[in-house]
Structures are given as C-alpha cells and as structure tokens.
Amino acid sequence: LKIEVEVTNGVVSDAWSSGTLFRGIEIILKNRLPEDAWLFTQRACGVCTYVHGVASVRCVENAASVTIPDNARIVRNLLMGGQYVHDHPIHFYHLHGPDWIDIVSALSADPTATATLAQTLSPNAPVIDFSATKTRLQTFVSSGQLGPFAGGYWGHPAYLLTPEENLLFAAHYLFALRQQIKAAQMHAIFGAKNPHIQSLRVGGVTCKFDIVADRITLFRTLLTDMRNFIDTVYIPDVKYVAKKYAAWKYGGFSNYLCYGEFPSTSAEATSNMLPAGTILGKAISTINTVDMTQISEHVAHSWYNGSSLAPAQGQTDPNYTGYDTTARYSWLKAPRYNNQPMEVGPLARMLVAYGKNVPAAVNLVNDVLQYAGLTAADLHSVLGRVAARAIETKIIADAMDTWLNGLDPAGVSLITPAIPASAMGMGTNEAPRGALGHWINIQNGKIGNYQMVVPSTWNLGPRDANNVRGPVEQALIGTPVADPSKPIEVLRVVHSYDPCLACAVHVIDPKRDKTYVVKAV
Amino acid sequence: MSKNEILVLGVGNILCSDEGAGVHCVHRLQERFVFSGNVKLLDGGTLGMRLLGALQESTHCIVADVATFGFTPGYVMRLGMEDVPKNCAAKNSLHQVNFSETLVIAQSLGILPATVIIGIEPLDIETPSISLTVPVAEKIDEMCGLILDEITALGGSYERKPKVDVDEEMGSGKPSFDYDSTKQYNNLCFYGHKPH
Numbered sequence: 159l160k161i162e163v164e165v166t167n168g169v170v171s172d173a174w175s176s177g178t179l180f181r182g183i184e185i186i187l188k189n190r191l192p193e194d195a196w197l198f199t200q201r202a203c204g205v206c207t208y209v210h211g212v213a214s215v216r217c218v219e220n221a222a223s224v225t226i227p228d229n230a231r232i233v234r235n236l237l238m239g240g241q242y243v244h245d246h247p248i249h250f251y252h253l254h255g256p257d258w259i260d261i262v263s264a265l266s267a268d269p270t271a272t273a274t275l276a277q278t279l280s281p282n283a284p285v286i287d288f289s290a291t292k293t294r295l296q297t298f299v300s301s302g303q304l305g306p307f308a309g310g311y312w313g314h315p316a317y318l319l320t321p322e323e324n325l326l327f328a329a330h331y332l333f334a335l336r337q338q339i340k341a342a343q344m345h346a347i348f349g350a351k352n353p354h355i356q357s358l359r360v361g362g363v364t365c366k367f368d369i370v371a372d373r374i375t376l377f378r379t380l381l382t383d384m385r386n387f388i389d390t391v392y393i394p395d396v397k398y399v400a401k402k403y404a405a406w407k408y409g410g411f412s413n414y415l416c417y418g419e420f421p422s423t424s425a426e427a428t429s430n431m432l433p434a435g436t437i438l439g440k441a442i443s444t445i446n447t448v449d450m451t452q453i454s455e456h457v458a459h460s461w462y463n464g465s466s467l468a469p470a471q472g473q474t475d476p477n478y479t480g481y482d483t484t485a486r487y488s489w490l491k492a493p494r495y496n497n498q499p500m501e502v503g504p505l506a507r508m509l510v511a512y513g514k515n516v517p518a519a520v521n522l523v524n525d526v527l528q529y530a531g532l533t534a535a536d537l538h539s540v541l542g543r544v545a546a547r548a549i550e551t552k553i554i555a556d557a558m559d560t561w562l563n564g565l566d567p568a569g570v571s572l573i574t575p576a577i578p579a580s581a582m583g584m585g586t587n588e589a590p591r592g593a594l595g596h597w598i599n600i601q602n603g604k605i606g607n608y609q610m611v612v613p614s615t616w617n618l619g620p621r622d623a624n625n626v627r628g629p630v631e632q633a634l635i636g637t638p639v640a641d642p643s644k645p646i647e648v649l650r651v652v653h654s655y656d657p658c659l660a661c662a663v664h665v666i667d668p669k670r671d672k673t674y675v676v677k678a679v
Numbered sequence: 680m681s682k683n684e685i686l687v688l689g690v691g692n693i694l695c696s697d698e699g700a701g702v703h704c705v706h707r708l709q710e711r712f713v714f715s716g717n718v719k720l721l722d723g724g725t726l727g728m729r730l731l732g733a734l735q736e737s738t739h740c741i742v743a744d745v746a747t748f749g750f751t752p753g754y755v756m757r758l759g760m761e762d763v764p765k766n767c768a769a770k771n772s773l774h775q776v777n778f779s780e781t782l783v784i785a786q787s788l789g790i791l792p793a794t795v796i797i798g799i800e801p802l803d804i805e806t807p808s809i810s811l812t813v814p815v816a817e818k819i820d821e822m823c824g825l826i827l828d829e830i831t832a833l834g835g836s837y838e839r840k841p842k843v844d845v846d847e848e849m850g851s852g853k854p855s856f857d858y859d860s861t862k863q864y865n866n867l868c869f870y871g872h873k874p875h
Contacts, residue, residue, distance in 0.1 A: 204725070294787060335788055339732040353729055 159659040164666045173634035174483045175618045177490035184474040187608040192218045193360040207353035209589035213596040218360045221583025222575045229571035230362030232564045239558040244341035245590045246551040251334040257650045259327040262312035267325035280394040291329040311644045344380035362572035385555045396548040400530035408637045409651035410538035411629045412440045414506035419588035435510035445513040456492040456622035469597040472609035488620040501629040502592025502616040508546035522549040540654040617655045642667045643674045685835045686737035690723040690778045696808045697801035697815045701743035718835040735790040741829045746798030753814030758796040797825045
C-alpha cells in the first residue's frame with residue numbers, strides 16, 4: 159500500500175491511496191472445481207486467514223441452495239469469532255499502539271506510580287512488574303537497539319501520554335503478545351491449524367471428532383482467558399486512550415456498509431447477531447437495508463481494462479500503465495454502493511448495531527463515549543474506529559461462550575451437497591476488517607467466473623469513475639500534520655483502517671516544494 | 680527443567696528460490712528420518728509472529744534459514760542469537776514481521792528457547808522459483824547433517840527411514856531418484872536450478 163498526501167499549511171489537502179500488489183486468485187480459479195475454491199481464496203491473506211475460506215464455501219452453498227447443519231454454523235461462528243479475538247487486540251497494541259504510545263518516554267516512568275495508575279485504571283487486571291518491564295525496555299535502548307520498537311517517531315509532539323501511562327501501555331504491548339498465542343491455539347481447536355484453518359468444506363465442517371466435551375472445555379478455558387484480558391486490559395486501555403486523545407477528532411468518514419455476521423439460526427443471514435445495514439451521510443438514526451444489486455466495482459483509476467460492473471459479472475483483466483494520480487494509480491478496484499464510497503469494518507458494524515438498538519452495542523458505545531467525554535457525532539473518526547474494534551471484540555467474545563453450549567457432539571456437522579452444473583452464487587461475511595463478498599458463476603460444474611470484493615478495496619480503493627475519492631482518501635483530508643517529515647497523524651488515519659498490506663506514506667509539501675517518503679513505520 | 684522438547688524450525692519462502700532453503704531442510708529431514716518423540720519438525724514458512732506459540736512450547740530450538748553475511752553462496756554457518764539483528768521496526772502490518780524479528784520479540788517476552796541457527800548464504804532470494812540455486816541445493820545435506828548433530832547433542836535421536844522411492848514421496852511429475860547422501864552430486868541437483 160502506498161499513501162500519497164499533499165499537505166497545505168500544515169493540513170492534508172488531498173490524498174491518493176494505491177494498492178501496490180496484484181491479486182490474481184480470480185484468474186487462477188477459472189475452470190477449477192467450485193468446492194476447491196476456498197482452499198485457494200483463503201490464501202488471499204496471511205493475516206485474516208479464515209474469512210476468505212468461509213466466504214467461498216458460503217457462495218458455493220448459495221449456488222447449490224444448501225442449508226448447513228447447526229453444528230457447522232456454530233463452529234463457523236466460533237472460528238470467525240476466534241479470528242476477531244485474535245486480530246483486534248493485535249491491531250490495537252502492536253500495529254496501531256505505537257501511533258498513540260511513546261515507548262521511549264516510558265523509560266523515564268516511575269514504576270511504582272505506574273503500578274498505582276494500573277490499579278486505578280483496572281483493579282482486576284493481571285499484576286505486572288513494571289520495574290522489570292522498564293528494565294527490559296532500557297536494555298533494548300542501551301544496546302542501541304529498540305527491538306520491536308525501533309523506527310517510531312518517539313518524542314513527537316502528537317504523543318500526549320505521561321511516562322507512566324506510556325510504560326503501562328508498553329507493558330500491555332508485551333502482555334498482549336503472549337495473549338495472541340492463546341487466541342491462535344483456541345482457533346486451531348476446531349480449525350485444525352492456525353493460520354489457514356483446514357476444517358471447512360462446502361456443506362459444513364469436518365471437525366466432527368473435535369466436537370466432544372474435552373475439546374469444548376479446552377476452547378472455553380482459552381476463551382475465558384481471552385475474555386478476562388479483553389475486560390480487564392483491552393477495553394480499559396482503549397477507553398483511557400480515547401479519553402486522553404478525545405480532542406483529536408480527525409479521520410472520519412460518512413457512509414458505512416455492513417453485510418451482517420454471526421447467524422444465530424439456520425435461517426443464516428436473517429438471524430445475524432451483528433445486523434446488516436447501510437448508513438449514508440453520518441445519519442446513524444437511519445439504517446437502510448443492504449441491496450446487494452447496488453454494488454459495482456469501478457476501474458477508471460485502477461490498472462484494469464473494462465468498465466464498472468456488478469461483482470457477479472466482474473472481470474479481472476489487468477493492464478498496468480504506471481503510477482499516475484491523474485489517471486490510473488492502484489491495483490485495487492473502487493467498489494461502490496449505489497455509486498457511493500462506503501467504509502466497512504468495525505465502525506460500520508458498531509454504528510449499524512447502535513442505530514438498530516442492539517443492546518450490547520448501545521451499552522458499550524455509550525459507556526465509552528461517557529468515559530471519554532465524547533458524543534455520538536464524534537464516532538465518525540479514527541478514535542471511533544479504535545473504540546468500535548474493542549467493543550465488538552467484547553460483544554463477540556462474550557457471545558462465543560454461549561455459542562459453545564449449542565454444539566451437539568451427537569449432531570451432524572457436514573452434509574455433501576450436489577454441485578449444480580450451472581448456477582450463480584454469492585457468499586458474504588464480516589471479516590474483522592469489514593464486509594467481504596465472493597461471487598461465483600458455475601459453468602459445466604467448473605468455475606466460469608469468480609470475483610472477490612474485499613474490505614480493503616472498499617476502504618483503501620482509489621477514486622471511482624466519477625472521480626470521487628475512496629473512504630481513506632476522504633478521511634485523510636483535513637488531518638493536521640505538524641511535521642511533514644514525521645507524518646504520524648497520517649499514519650493514525652491509515653492504520654485505523656487496519657490495512658492488510660504493508661504501507662508506505664508519501665507526503666508532498668507543495669509550498670516548500672518538498673516530498674517526504676516514509677516507509678512502513 | 681524436566682521436559683526437553685527440541686523444535687527444528689525451517690523458515691523462509693519456498694516461492695523465492697533460496698529464500699526457502701530452511702524449509703527444504705526440514706522437508707528433507709522428514710523424508711529421510713524418523714525422530715524420537717521429543718523432536719518436532721516444523722515448516723515455519725513465513726509465519727513470523729505466529730511462530731511464537733511453537734517457540735514457547737520448546738526448550739531448544741534449531742532454526743534452519745538463509746543468512747546473508749556476504750560469504751560465498753552455499754556457505755553453511757552455525758549462528759547464535761547474538762548474530763541476529765535486533766533492529767526491527769514498529770509495524771503497521773503483520774506481514775512485515777520477519778523471522779529474526781520474531782526471535783527478538785520472543786526473547787523480549789522471555790519465551791525464547793535455547794536457540795541455534797543453521798544458516799546458509801544464499802545466491803538468489805528474489806527470483807520467483809520453487810527450486811534452490813545450484814550452490815545452495817548442494818549444501819542442503821550439509822545443513823541437515825549439522826541439524827542432526829545438534830539434535831543428538833541435545834538428547835534427541837533419529838533413525839534413517841528405509842530407502843524410499845522419491846517419486847512416491849514427492850508426488851507426481853518427479854523422476855525417480857535413488858538418493859545417497861554419502862555421494863557427491865556436483866553436477867546433478869535434486870532441487871537445483873541454474874542461476875541466471
């Protein structure tokens with residue numbers, strides 16, 4: 159990913175988001191068996207691994223008009239939930255955290271005062287030896303090596319936390335790394351391995367012999383550990399960061415799209431715990447129904463031949479013409495809903511759930527807003543995205559404990575459907591990064607056409623055929639940049655979308671006729 | 680410590696020529712030997728931070744990987760943690776966490792087992808190819824030999840499998856090849872391709 163911003167008088171005045179990698183999986187899939195597709199699509203990403211598998215089996219099941227057994231639906235919910243519980247804390251602490259937390263400042267912290275702060279912030283959090291953490295950080299710095307923390311903009315005026323607060327979050331950074339090992343172990347119980355689970359099939363799941371009491375108990379033990387971490391560390395930390403940075407209200411967008419996820423009955427999509435919906439122009443009070451026929455992918459500024467098409471008819475016909483922001487500048491297409499750019503992801507899901515009065519979402523969102531001294535209107539921001547990510551992690555992790563009760567060791571978990579010789583299918587889900595859709599056109603029992611419209615193309619795609627900027631391009635405009643050579647503010651906005659690609663930022667300062675290239679900080 | 684779990688971890692990207700040398704080592708060991716119960720062989724691919732769990736569960740780790748020190752391509756070396764660069768940057772994507780950074784993170788968490796690295800100087804780690812270059816392919820056996828020595832020193836053991844038909848082992852499309860590690864194959868490389 160390459161983000162280019164133009165800074166005028168210390169504020170971002172224009173932005174271009176460019177996907178620098180070509181994804182050829184749609185082409186590879188042609189003429190293969192529909193039921194094999196998920197093994198290929200799951201490899202679209204090495205981070206968000208399960209989601210492209212389940213979208214694929216769902217689209218083939220949709221083409222074959224299959225209803226999967228309850229055990230399969232519950233296992234898939236647990237696998238998807240496990241993906242959230244694993245990914246979201248990593249995003250906050252390890253990918254986004256260094257945008258808010260000054261690790262070097264932690265070196266001048268008083269460990270005793272930090273322990274008092276930790277106790278005040280979250281009395282039930284695991285007790286940490288802050289003195290030892292500080293020593294460990296000091297060792298890195300003294301050796302001239304910052305270890306995991308090299309390359310940050312330490313000391314930048316945009317950091318607002320005290321040394322003690324920074325030490326607390328640095329300690330939690332390390333703590334969260336240990337937690338993610340447990341989250342990955344949990345995912346592998348019904349997934350067979352992590353990443354890239356192996357237990358999906360068109361028609362259900364193959365982990366029948368793991369749907370037994372002791373495996374379910376092991377899952378619950380690891381889940382309980384994660385839930386304690388979410389309740390006593392992740393949520394309190396996010397609330398605290400939101401409070402300290404409450405005045406930094408940048409990086410918002412206005413339109414949102416959510417396909418919905420976590421079906422609670424065999425009726426699948428209509429019974430989703432997190433409901434589907436769209437929001438236009440920040441109007442959270444009006445949640446519109448999602449009409450999938452309104453989706454099209456524009457390629458006017460992308461390196462593809464062809465025109466704007468619905469995904470079911472979509473084409474993948476690459477034509478690289480060089481990076482030119484006035485013409486074509488991205489390998490990402492520009493998905494649009496009714497010709498509007500839409501943000502997908504945690505904030506879209508939580509705003510739709512909030513607008514639809516899902517109790518857990520309403521309570522947690524209001525709690526964060528009250529604690530941080532913000533209003534619902536402030537949710538359209540980077541901080542809104544950070545908070546939504548933590549809130550949904552808690553909602554999902556809590557629900558997972560209940561879902562476990564629904565597993566039936568004696569029940570069916572896989573059926574073998576007949577794949578039609580010719581059919582169209584669509585499979586959607588909510589990946590941690592946002593709304594994901596796969597479309598298949600089966601011809602002669604083989605894949606005639608396959609298209610994937612992924613969260614990062616919604617959020618990070620380029621301008622469309624009407625020259626309208628994509629969500630991150632619009633969200634960046636208006637962001638203050640104190641020092642164009644250290645654009646931490648730009649990174650905050652970009653990172654808040656959890657880009658699944660490595661990112662380079664180019665800052666252009668036309669007044670001083672200077673360009674700063676910042677790579678992957 | 681009562682347990683003595685030895686992890687043999689091959690890392691790298693087998694799609695980029697010599698980048699996958701460590702993974703090729705693990706595959707070759709799996710093909711040719713049966714190991715005692717306390718030895719675990721793992722194809723770590725490019726999993727980065729996702730390998731923390733496997734590291735945490737082990738008391739000793741033998742890493743097989745490429746190491747670029749500027750030696751002649753194919754030069755095999757035994758390295759310790761002190762040779763691993765610690766300059767890993769704060770990340771914006773998990774895709775960017777490479778294996779040496781994972782080792783440093785594991786160390787900072789206090790979960791790194793006693794670790795040695797059997798490294799090999801690569802010739803080409805960029806060209807998309809599932810084959811190793813000739814000078815590296817010729818030294819995979821040497822790397823495997825060093826790994827076996829480490830396993831023995833750490834209290835693990837192994838037995839050679841009966842000679843297998845390579846065609847059967849490797850799946851379709853490969854010629855049958857009766858491999859003998861005591862012989863020198865200077866011009867014939869099992870995995871090798873000529874560098875351009």
